[in-house]
Amino acid sequence: MALVEEIPDELLPYKGRLSKRFYEARQQVVDFIKEDVLPALPEWNRQRRALEKEAGHPTKAPMPPMHWTLMEKAKKRGIFNFFLPEVCGLTVLEYSPIQEILGTVPQANYAMNCSAPDTGNMEVLEKFGTPEQKRKWLEPLLRGEIRSCFAMTEPGVASSDATNISTRIVREGPDYVINGHKWYISGAIRPECKVAVLLGKTRDDGPRHSRHSMILVPMDAPGVKILRPMAVFGHEHDHAEILFDNVRVPASNILLGEGRGFEIAQGRLGPGRIHHCMRTIGQAETALQAIVHRVKNRKAFGSMLSEKDTIRQAIAEARMELTMCRQLCYLAACVADEKGFKAARAYIGMIKVAAPRMALKIIDEAIQIHGAHGLSQDSKLADEFMHVRHVRLADGPDIVHLRTIAKQELKREPSPVAIAISGENKNIEKYGFFSKL
Amino acid sequence: MALVEEIPDELLPYKGRLSKRFYEARQQVVDFIKEDVLPALPEWNRQRRALEKEAGHPTKAPMPPMHWTLMEKAKKRGIFNFFLPEVCGLTVLEYSPIQEILGTVPQANYAMNCSAPDTGNMEVLEKFGTPEQKRKWLEPLLRGEIRSCFAMTEPGVASSDATNISTRIVREGPDYVINGHKWYISGAIRPECKVAVLLGKTRDDGPRHSRHSMILVPMDAPGVKILRPMAVFGHEHDHAEILFDNVRVPASNILLGEGRGFEIAQGRLGPGRIHHCMRTIGQAETALQAIVHRVKNRKAFGSMLSEKDTIRQAIAEARMELTMCRQLCYLAACVADEKGFKAARAYIGMIKVAAPRMALKIIDEAIQIHGAHGLSQDSKLADEFMHVRHVRLADGPDIVHLRTIAKQELKREPSPVAIAISGENKNIEKYGFFSKL
Amino acid sequence: MALVEEIPDELLPYKGRLSKRFYEARQQVVDFIKEDVLPALPEWNRQRRALEKEAGHPTKAPMPPMHWTLMEKAKKRGIFNFFLPEVCGLTVLEYSPIQEILGTVPQANYAMNCSAPDTGNMEVLEKFGTPEQKRKWLEPLLRGEIRSCFAMTEPGVASSDATNISTRIVREGPDYVINGHKWYISGAIRPECKVAVLLGKTRDDGPRHSRHSMILVPMDAPGVKILRPMAVFGHEHDHAEILFDNVRVPASNILLGEGRGFEIAQGRLGPGRIHHCMRTIGQAETALQAIVHRVKNRKAFGSMLSEKDTIRQAIAEARMELTMCRQLCYLAACVADEKGFKAARAYIGMIKVAAPRMALKIIDEAIQIHGAHGLSQDSKLADEFMHVRHVRLADGPDIVHLRTIAKQELKREPSPVAIAISGENKNIEKYGFFSKL
């Protein structure tokens, strides 16, 4: 069968950057979703519910057998560990539209071993791990046998300012001893989770960004106490509250060396943020399409909803904002590909703010237009809303990202015209924007 | 001197579409602005003011001699009639960033013979004019000797719905006789304006979009009565109110034929809208840079404005919105280049709404941050604000463009996932966006 | 102990309308909350959780014993059935600030027998019920022995346009036979719920607002099939989906007579909406105070959150919007007291739109400022958010209320000055708002 090389208008600017591999990979993922994942979902969900019942608590249930079946199918299709550049063979940009598709079918992402926070952790281990660390943790992660978590956020401090992180990592002879309190550690509660990448403090003095370190902590180490699952909007998730109570790990578990925690953290957040935003955009796109579907099928006050001016205006505004946001994401990906993630920092900050904000607006509008149905268990709009709202806090609240953007902006030199407009340059004649000509 | 091929991050996605000619043309325009236009501005403005005084009324003054000097310089640089594809040699996309630059120096645009509404009129004449029409009107326009206007808007009806246009064009023997009342006809009041492209009604029955025609009306034809200049925010401009009182023109002045007015109108608005939006973006960019300049130079309540969280947040939001809007404009240009203006219609509608809205927000913020200075004659921020506010109405109010976007959107078929989310497809298992895994 | 007659600034305008009874009643309710309800909450919740576990499903659990204890205490204090004018002795306005207090302690409202939808149903029975209907249903409701539901919303149609309601009520001899499908019927799932006030269609022709009727349906009537609890944001509530399958009730169960459904519905929604909004305002007030508490106790990026400009601005905006909205509610109550609910219709429409919108904004801001904690089970902010979001749909979406407001507005005659400004009155000299004097 011939490869479909069609692309939507929104990708048109990037056509020249889309390799043959992109069309092929996209086809592989779409085929996997259509042929393997969607047909398996009813059974997947049924098994999951049974396991949750058995475990006595949803978050403690293991993955359903169907997950492993799908994983095997993903392996056969060659898209297992798809996030790895050597598997997918894609640029950050090319990977983006595929993540948009995956945004609405998380089960496919699980089966492809592409879930957060494992992908980020695997990237860290790949980049900074010792051969021993790789053998012990990276390899089973890459085989999909175990999972991992990233232990950063703490309950007692404003963790958005990471220099507030106060968990102690103290060297004692051949070991490090860890004491601290973490929460909202995603994935930690799963039975498959075997290791934590933990951020803590190794010293109290010296430069503020050299006091923290990252270290590997096996989840079964004595003193790792999972206190409870944390809820989001009242739903308990696999986000755990964890006490690290005199946890002792070998000194060789440190990543890269003492004081290099922020250095690793920065590298960790690159492509993940972009692709996370693309999944959010996928959810917004689906919500907008759901609106379109709904309004063509409902009548009120004498005409179809699709005939109402207000509804049409809401649809147009939603499409406009969504399109702008998607182009911004592509731009961030493109800059990252060409100039690296550091150069793309301001753009990544922008999408981290803009994508969930836009998606929440559209999903909220979709809920309103769907009426009671939109809040009900029959639609997934309410689920989406809660998920995306949580995204506005996860990985840093808006305010932190806006700081980053502003910092970059304040470094730029205003043009002479701008200075003239600002009125400080008396040597230049002012310009006639509103000239009477 | 070697050509500068540097591009800002925002153009990076389009690098592959930027020909050698783009860098060259951009350089030509920038050199023209820096070397010829900016140094001439003080004299340009002084001459203009003198002529306005002499004419007794600003809008009746002819262009200042310096304009003609600059025009000669533009000709020498080979950028006269730059808007013509055969002169600039650029795609719609490539032309866009250059228009952004020109957005803040309208005098350069005048000298390059690239001002609205002449460019649109010349395009219409080029595309649809008879040899006779071209010889009589297009050629002197292309030589920059005369100017033209586009007579569409009427005071008594909602002209945003163009089918409301009620000026009559009636065939009488070898002539057409025109009766009607127009206003806000930009440029009509200038002494250089010699011809109007007029939209009127040739019949009252038949399909609603085949009742109108376009016709060429010499401004000196008996019965063309310029009643007064119309004001925008209290400033009288070259927008005229005109009475067409039994104006008689030869039947050969009709464009393309009776009933084809909307057909021509549609073709007329293509690249102009995109480039107009780019100029608006240029004004927003300059306003944002003016903010940055200001806040680095002012102190209040104990610290520099640039150190205030609120100011930084405003700057970050402005940069984010501006970047999204610019990418949307590039997208519209790119789709127009590849698929034509009809295919780009929804995107062009989006930028017509998004660009002035974004620019107004940023300019308003700039005014607020500049304090009294921002409203004063020493800055041009207030001028910009009035100009861009007027753009929200010119060439159709937002509401008309939102209708276009919604119409396209309602034609799209929702995906099965969207239908599942909307809750109407009971055959598909719902997806777990917020699954507890 | 002397009665506390202090009032907050926001009530100052209404001081002359606050009777001695207001201060007394407010004191009674506050004392009840402080002395009886708050101390009982831990036990209340513990009992409830045990009963939920026992029932196998939260929504099927009966009220906890502590509820009945509190009910006895409310009776002793003379504030049982507090919503009844003859019990509380308050105007709509006076009742409002007390509802604001109750907005954050729903258990007190339950114990005072003041919960929706029972209050509305009791008012309807009181106003329109026959002696027989009153004896059978109103009396046990007033004793707090049973509860009721209001069966209006239907899943298949846009119920915001109530003329779409399609459940059939057909006369057959001495009975009415009811067939239809309802959902989101609040309270229906509770074991205490014994009767439904149902809105259905008794004829298909005649004036559109005379086709519907209200009828009393015992919940244990054969054919009343509770299909499932409906969820809001994934939490199953006591909102039921119900099938009315050939349900037969005596003809005497009709309320007021055939075709008078909308007449009753209109009367039903008066004070309830105002007081509902006041409870929403109470939740917003609490969220704002929670913000203030938080920011005085957290540090980030070198200073207390309370010192940040952005945080201060958010607090000021929240206080401003909250104050405006509260004054609007008081106005609606005051107009209702003086001129009746029909005259207050536009104001009631306004608060139904404004209060949840404002509250959602403040609660959302509170979540953002509280970080992960704000979304967690340790705070109640997420609960509040879900509740208030649901309120934006319950009892009519915004769009329906905005229609009501606009309808009233379009009836008003513009002043001559407004007509002059609009430009249609050529006989009046225009006014100089921006006159140069």
Add this chain to the structure above:
Amino acid sequence: MALVEEIPDELLPYKGRLSKRFYEARQQVVDFIKEDVLPALPEWNRQRRALEKEAGHPTKAPMPPMHWTLMEKAKKRGIFNFFLPEVCGLTVLEYSPIQEILGTVPQANYAMNCSAPDTGNMEVLEKFGTPEQKRKWLEPLLRGEIRSCFAMTEPGVASSDATNISTRIVREGPDYVINGHKWYISGAIRPECKVAVLLGKTRDDGPRHSRHSMILVPMDAPGVKILRPMAVFGHEHDHAEILFDNVRVPASNILLGEGRGFEIAQGRLGPGRIHHCMRTIGQAETALQAIVHRVKNRKAFGSMLSEKDTIRQAIAEARMELTMCRQLCYLAACVADEKGFKAARAYIGMIKVAAPRMALKIIDEAIQIHGAHGLSQDSKLADEFMHVRHVRLADGPDIVHLRTIAKQELKREPSPVAIAISGENKNIEKYGFFSKL
């Protein structure tokens, strides 16, 4: 003729606070406007235009003879110096709705000698002036013979932080010598303006709020150099830029004493701000009514504008926001009446932010709905827009008032429920806003 005691719904809450005098005074003002001012407007404007022409510059023209005629009529009606409590006999609250009426007819306000900044200056002189100062300046001001200005804002500093004011007032023997640069000094350019109340610095050390003083400066004192009229949106107004170049005034011209400038400034801004906001509300009200008028008289896309959902929604939103804002103004006035201006400070800050913001939104919407007409000289909407936009900066930008509100808010003690919600009080059981009951 019987007094009309009717009041609109919005004043209903305050009925008990409206004295017989209120109805009488309102009637007097309305009669004055209807019988004297409106009929005189055409002549008033004609005279004014002639004087402007004669003066060579609009802002240098004296008041037209018709102004003095109207002033005599106002005197005869007993409403001259109406702002004085002993003339109007009204509370701040009662004065408010009358100011709303006057908001659209500034010529009436002039004739009643109630224009800013004179009213504020007269209040200051009344309150703090020596008998000599009163005789010399207050008396002619009260007779309407001269006018005054308030010289505070400076071009080189952020004047919103008044401690930045840097004009020097230095004691030299029996005199003070003043050196400084002021701008946007409203009214200073009028020929009738004879005295300035100037804020300057008398010392550089000591507490920051005791360094500034107020002093009376005759406009004809040597060294007072009016440099130019300052423009707002390109229109030159009577706001002057003034150089104070070694201006020498007798030491007795100081107000209240050295270092008491801020003390006076604070007292100065009380009722003025409230009434200014009421005038802004009057302008918004008129704009909304203009919308209503327009949409009942225009057709587009097949139906009257008044039938469009989007238009109706815009109207409803406008009415809602306007009503909320007006109630907030009344609240501020009421608190000021009962507790004084200091206690009302936060409310006055709120209306200073909320009223212009709301009015701008409505006027902007009115412009958009009126199309080209809305921007033209035939409507006054554009004038209103410019005026109200300028108000957002005059007398302090939003950001300064938001600071005041936040400061008050942060002083309030959160309730125990709020602390529980915020999650810090572990001793209180959390409350069930979203309880499943």
